[in-house]
Amino acid sequence: MLTLTLLGLLVLLALGVSAPFIRPDRLALRLVHGGVGGVALALGIAAAIRLVAGGEVSELDLPLGLPWMGTHFRLDDLACFFMAAINLAAALVMVFADGYAARQPEPTRALAPLPIFLAACNLVLLANDAFVFLLAWEMMSIASWLLVLANHREDESRHAAYVYLAMASLSVLLLLLAFGALAGIDGDYRFAALREATERPPMATLAVVLAMLGAGAKAGLVPLHVWLPLAHPAAPSHVSALLSGVMVKIALYGLARFLFDLVGAPAWWWGVVLVVAGAASALIGILYALMQRDLKRVLAYSTIENVGVITFALGLSLCFRASELFDLSALALAGALAHALNHALFKSLMFCGAGVILEATHLRDLERMGGLVRRMPYASLFMLMGSLAASSLPPLNGFVSEWLIFQTVFASSALHDNLPRLIVPLMGAVLALSAALAAVAFVRAFGLAFLGRPRSVEAERAVEPGGTMMTGLALLAGGCLLLGVFPVVTLSLAESAAHGVIGVSLPAGAVGWIVLAPLGSGGAAYAGFIVFLALLGLAVGTRPLLARLWAERRRRAAAWDCGFPDASPSTQYTASSFSQPLRRVFGTAFFRARETVDMPAPGDARPARLEIRLIDPAWDWGVEPIRRAVEAATLRLNATQFLSIRRYLSLMFGALVTLLLIVAATQQ
Amino acid sequence: MFATIAYDLSHMAGAMVLLAGFVVLYQRRVLGVLRAFAAQSIAVAGAAAWQAYSQEAPHLYVTAAIALLLKGIAAPIALNRIVRRLDIHRTVETAVGIGATMLAGVGLVVLATxxxxxxxxxxxxxxxxxxxxxxxxxxxxxxMMITRRNAITQVVGFMSLENGLVLAAVGVKGMPLVVEMSVAFSLLIAFILFGMFFFRIRERFDTLDLQSIESFRGERR
Structure with missing residues (x-):
């Protein structure tokens, strides 16, 4: 299995390397996308089968790379789960990409980095030493940077790609330091050695903090999320789907690998840090999503929310593990993993749907959409399913995993340490708030884009594209529905992975084909299939019933005009007016939201203007001061480029004498 | 008995090298700097020869001979000819005053000890x-290299630094000849390079004062 996987990755790399040399026509696009999709599908299915069948952990050492080290690969349950999740999502996105990329102005620019990106993501999962891990991580960063840069002629893309590259470099630097701190001075960088180390080096705490920051920066945890809302909208839509569905999951895998596997038994505060960071990301991410006008930015901020949810569950699992409540720990981890898979599917669906809208209308601004449900019926159906899943509503897949995570929050009173016992329910409440706000955000996004009347000529003239784009959307939406109606598929995979990490199975009967009872027979239960049947029955049965009962009393009248006799589309709700109440409640504190009204003087015929200003605190108070400091330091240090020989020698002499003084002062 | 004499003599030779280093630092005339440097190199040769005798390591005689011939005689004479032929300004141009340099030197000895x-x-x-x-x-x-402006005095500072390395090398028992040979050759190469460098600078700028070269580069000082 491991060897075959590596061969699959070699195929991907070969595709990536040869892509620039083949003639850029429709056939080439289909060949590359089809090849990537095929390999991804094969890898995903193989990983899922291995996970359910319960294969052994396989390892492989190759004498490549650094001569004294070689390269080490390993395929265990955790890696297998992520491999199944990202490859299945990627394979479905590739179906969409086949139709979508052909309509791009320069489709070949994303062609070469795409297979390499997916290969690097899989390689991160297979790495069994820090060297391979970091190499693959960096490969993933650079390939995805090229993907973000695909529309390089737009300033927005270049800026986003630059910020993204800076944050990716920061992330890999922090992880490098984390591995260094974990392995110690003359450490062994094989994961096997790190795993088996009996006593933790004194710097292990530092390593944990660095790993949280490094993986968090890549995953988009607040306050390291600044790149995410820039990069996702700037990239072509299939790339956005891959970034959000695949790469962010790999970052979370890195976090889980480090904290659950490499460092050993957790301290109680690790989980608390992740729980707080996760809840904060969820709340701030979704609040921000509520206030965006750009559809893809809404989705990008919603990704931050979902990363927060997954991180929250990972932290909860660590808390339970530190209290030695292993079955609850396994349950929380299974919830986190299931949500990772579900999010990969529904967010890919949403980004691809945004791509379809972009193709049909060339619009990303919600204020100019509207009424698309009539012009694009199928796309709106699939986007509705995606919105339901993203708002965690049954019977779609987002509900199941989030419900599972809340079930474990209710069990948190069993924790041994007082602080987590206090904080986890509080943060659970924050998470519940953000789940409710997510529903608002997606009602807003879907309603403004698809319902009402068109707000612009482009929206009025939209034509739904056909072909593989819609096939891809349909497959993704079908996946969301399938995993929502039969959550046992997701959960049996997640359970196997959690069993592999924690070493404990979920309670017997927790995961059944019909009923899901995670806390055993006494706790809450969910039957996705029955809910689906009931909803279907209600929807199908109600209409004829109503029609028969009230058929005689039906009468036609003029539509109520809601007090707006003017029929212009601009009298409808706008994106900004829909989110105004929440912006006033939350935005004033979090984002310094300010509204300024510019009223024309009496007699002046120009329209009044209402302007809204928001800041991103992480950008204005976090990134901006650092950027300014670096710039100032660079300007100062620039002078050292033009010194005389004697001054350079003086610098060396000063450094030498200083070091000697330090040695003389510190030795005894 | 012999052990103490060996110790005292090698100690004294080392002290002579150090003293000569201070003398180099103290000189106000370029020719004086060269003479003091020659004295230092001869002291190094003496130290090496004594170590060769007391450690019964005949290869150190080669080191001593190299130090004496190359650095004690050839280098100072060659630099002397350069100074005379190019008619270089004979005053040592200092960046930091002589007294302050001497004090700094004392401080460095304390630090090293x-x-x-x-x-x-x-x-x-x-x-x-x-x-x-x-x-x-x-x-x-x-x-010496960083407190003197003239290129010649910088070369002398560099070779004086090499003398320190040779002294360290011969003081340790069992240091193979290879090291000293490489030191000597690097010195030779550096010397040749500096020689060519001087002529080129001189041809172009009519001076060996690094200050004017710096002003030619358009730098602030």
Missing amino acids: LLVLPVTVSSAALTRETLAIALSVVLIGFL
Whole structure:
């Protein structure tokens, strides 16, 4: 299995390397996308089968790379789960990409980095030493940077790609330091050695903090999320789907690998840090999503929310593990993993749907959409399913995993340490708030884009594209529905992975084909299939019933005009007016939201203007001061480029004498 | 009995090298600098010869001969000819005053002693003190390079630094010849390079004063 996987990755790399040399026509696009999709599908299915069948952990050492080290690969349950999740999502996105990329102005620019990106993501999962891990991580960063840069002629893309590259470099630097701190001075960088180390080096705490920051920066945890809302909208839509569905999951895998596997038994505060960071990301991410006008930015901020949810569950699992409540720990981890898979599917669906809208209308601004449900019926159906899943509503897949995570929050009173016992329910409440706000955000996004009347000529003239784009959307939406109606598929995979990490199975009967009872027979239960049947029955049965009962009393009248006799589309709700109440409640504190009204003087015929200003605190108070400091330091240090020989020698002499003084002062 | 004499004599040779280093630092005339440097090189040759005798390591005689011939005689004479042929300004142009430089030199000797003596507690007494002196000589050579403006005095500072390295090398028992050979050759190469460099600078700028070269580069000082 491991060897075959590596061969699959070699195929991907070969595709990536040869892509620039083949003639850029429709056939080439289909060949590359089809090849990537095929390999991804094969890898995903193989990983899922291995996970359910319960294969052994396989390892492989190759004498490549650094001569004294070689390269080490390993395929265990955790890696297998992520491999199944990202490859299945990627394979479905590739179906969409086949139709979508052909309509791009320069489709070949994303062609070469795409297979390499997916290969690097899989390689991160297979790495069994820090060297391979970091190499693959960096490969993933650079390939995805090229993907973000695909529309390089737009300033927005270049800026986003630059910020993204800076944050990716920061992330890999922090992880490098984390591995260094974990392995110690003359450490062994094989994961096997790190795993088996009996006593933790004194710097292990530092390593944990660095790993949280490094993986968090890549995953988009607040306050390291600044790149995410820039990069996702700037990239072509299939790339956005891959970034959000695949790469962010790999970052979370890195976090889980480090904290659950490499460092050993957790301290109680690790989980608390992740729980707080996760809840904060969820709340701030979704609040921000509520206030965006750009559809893809809404989705990008919603990704931050979902990363927060997954991180929250990972932290909860660590808390339970530190209290030695292993079955609850396994349950929380299974919830986190299931949500990772579900999010990969529904967010890919949403980004691809945004791509379809972009193709049909060339619009990303919600204020100019509207009424698309009539012009694009199928796309709106699939986007509705995606919105339901993203708002965690049954019977779609987002509900199941989030419900599972809340079930474990209710069990948190069993924790041994007082602080987590206090904080986890509080943060659970924050998470519940953000789940409710997510529903608002997606009602807003879907309603403004698809319902009402068109707000612009482009929206009025939209034509739904056909072909593989819609096939891809349909497959993704079908996946969301399938995993929502039969959550046992997701959960049996997640359970196997959690069993592999924690070493404990979920309670017997927790995961059944019909009923899901995670806390055993006494706790809450969910039957996705029955809910689906009931909803279907209600929807199908109600209409004829109503029609028969009230058929005689039906009468036609003029539509109520809601007090707006003017029929212009601009009298409808706008994106900004829909989110105004929440912006006033939350935005004033979090984002310094300010509204300024510019009223024309009496007699002046120009329209009044209402302007809204928001800041991103992480950008204005976090990134901006650092950027300014670096710039100032660079300007100062620039002078050292033009010194005389004697001054350079003086610098060396000063450094030498200083070091000697330090040695003389510190030795005894 | 012999052990103490060996110790005293090698100690004295090292001290002579260090003293000559200070003399180099103190000179106000370029020709004086060259003479003091010659004296230092001869002292290094003496130290090497005495180590060769007392350690019964005949290859150190080669080191001594190289130090004496190349650095004690050939280099000063050659530099002397350069100074005369190019008619270089004979005053040492200082960046930091002579007195301050001397004080800094004393400080460096203190630092070297404080540093080396505790670090090498386990080694033999002879090795320890020779190392302390050698480090002082290296640091003083470096100090010479950064506190003097003229290119000739910088070369002398560099070679004086090399002298410190040779002193350290011969003080340690069992150091193979290869090291000293490489030191000597690097010195030779550096010397040739500097010689060519002088002529080129002189041809172009009519001076060996680095200050005017810097102003030619358009730099602030």
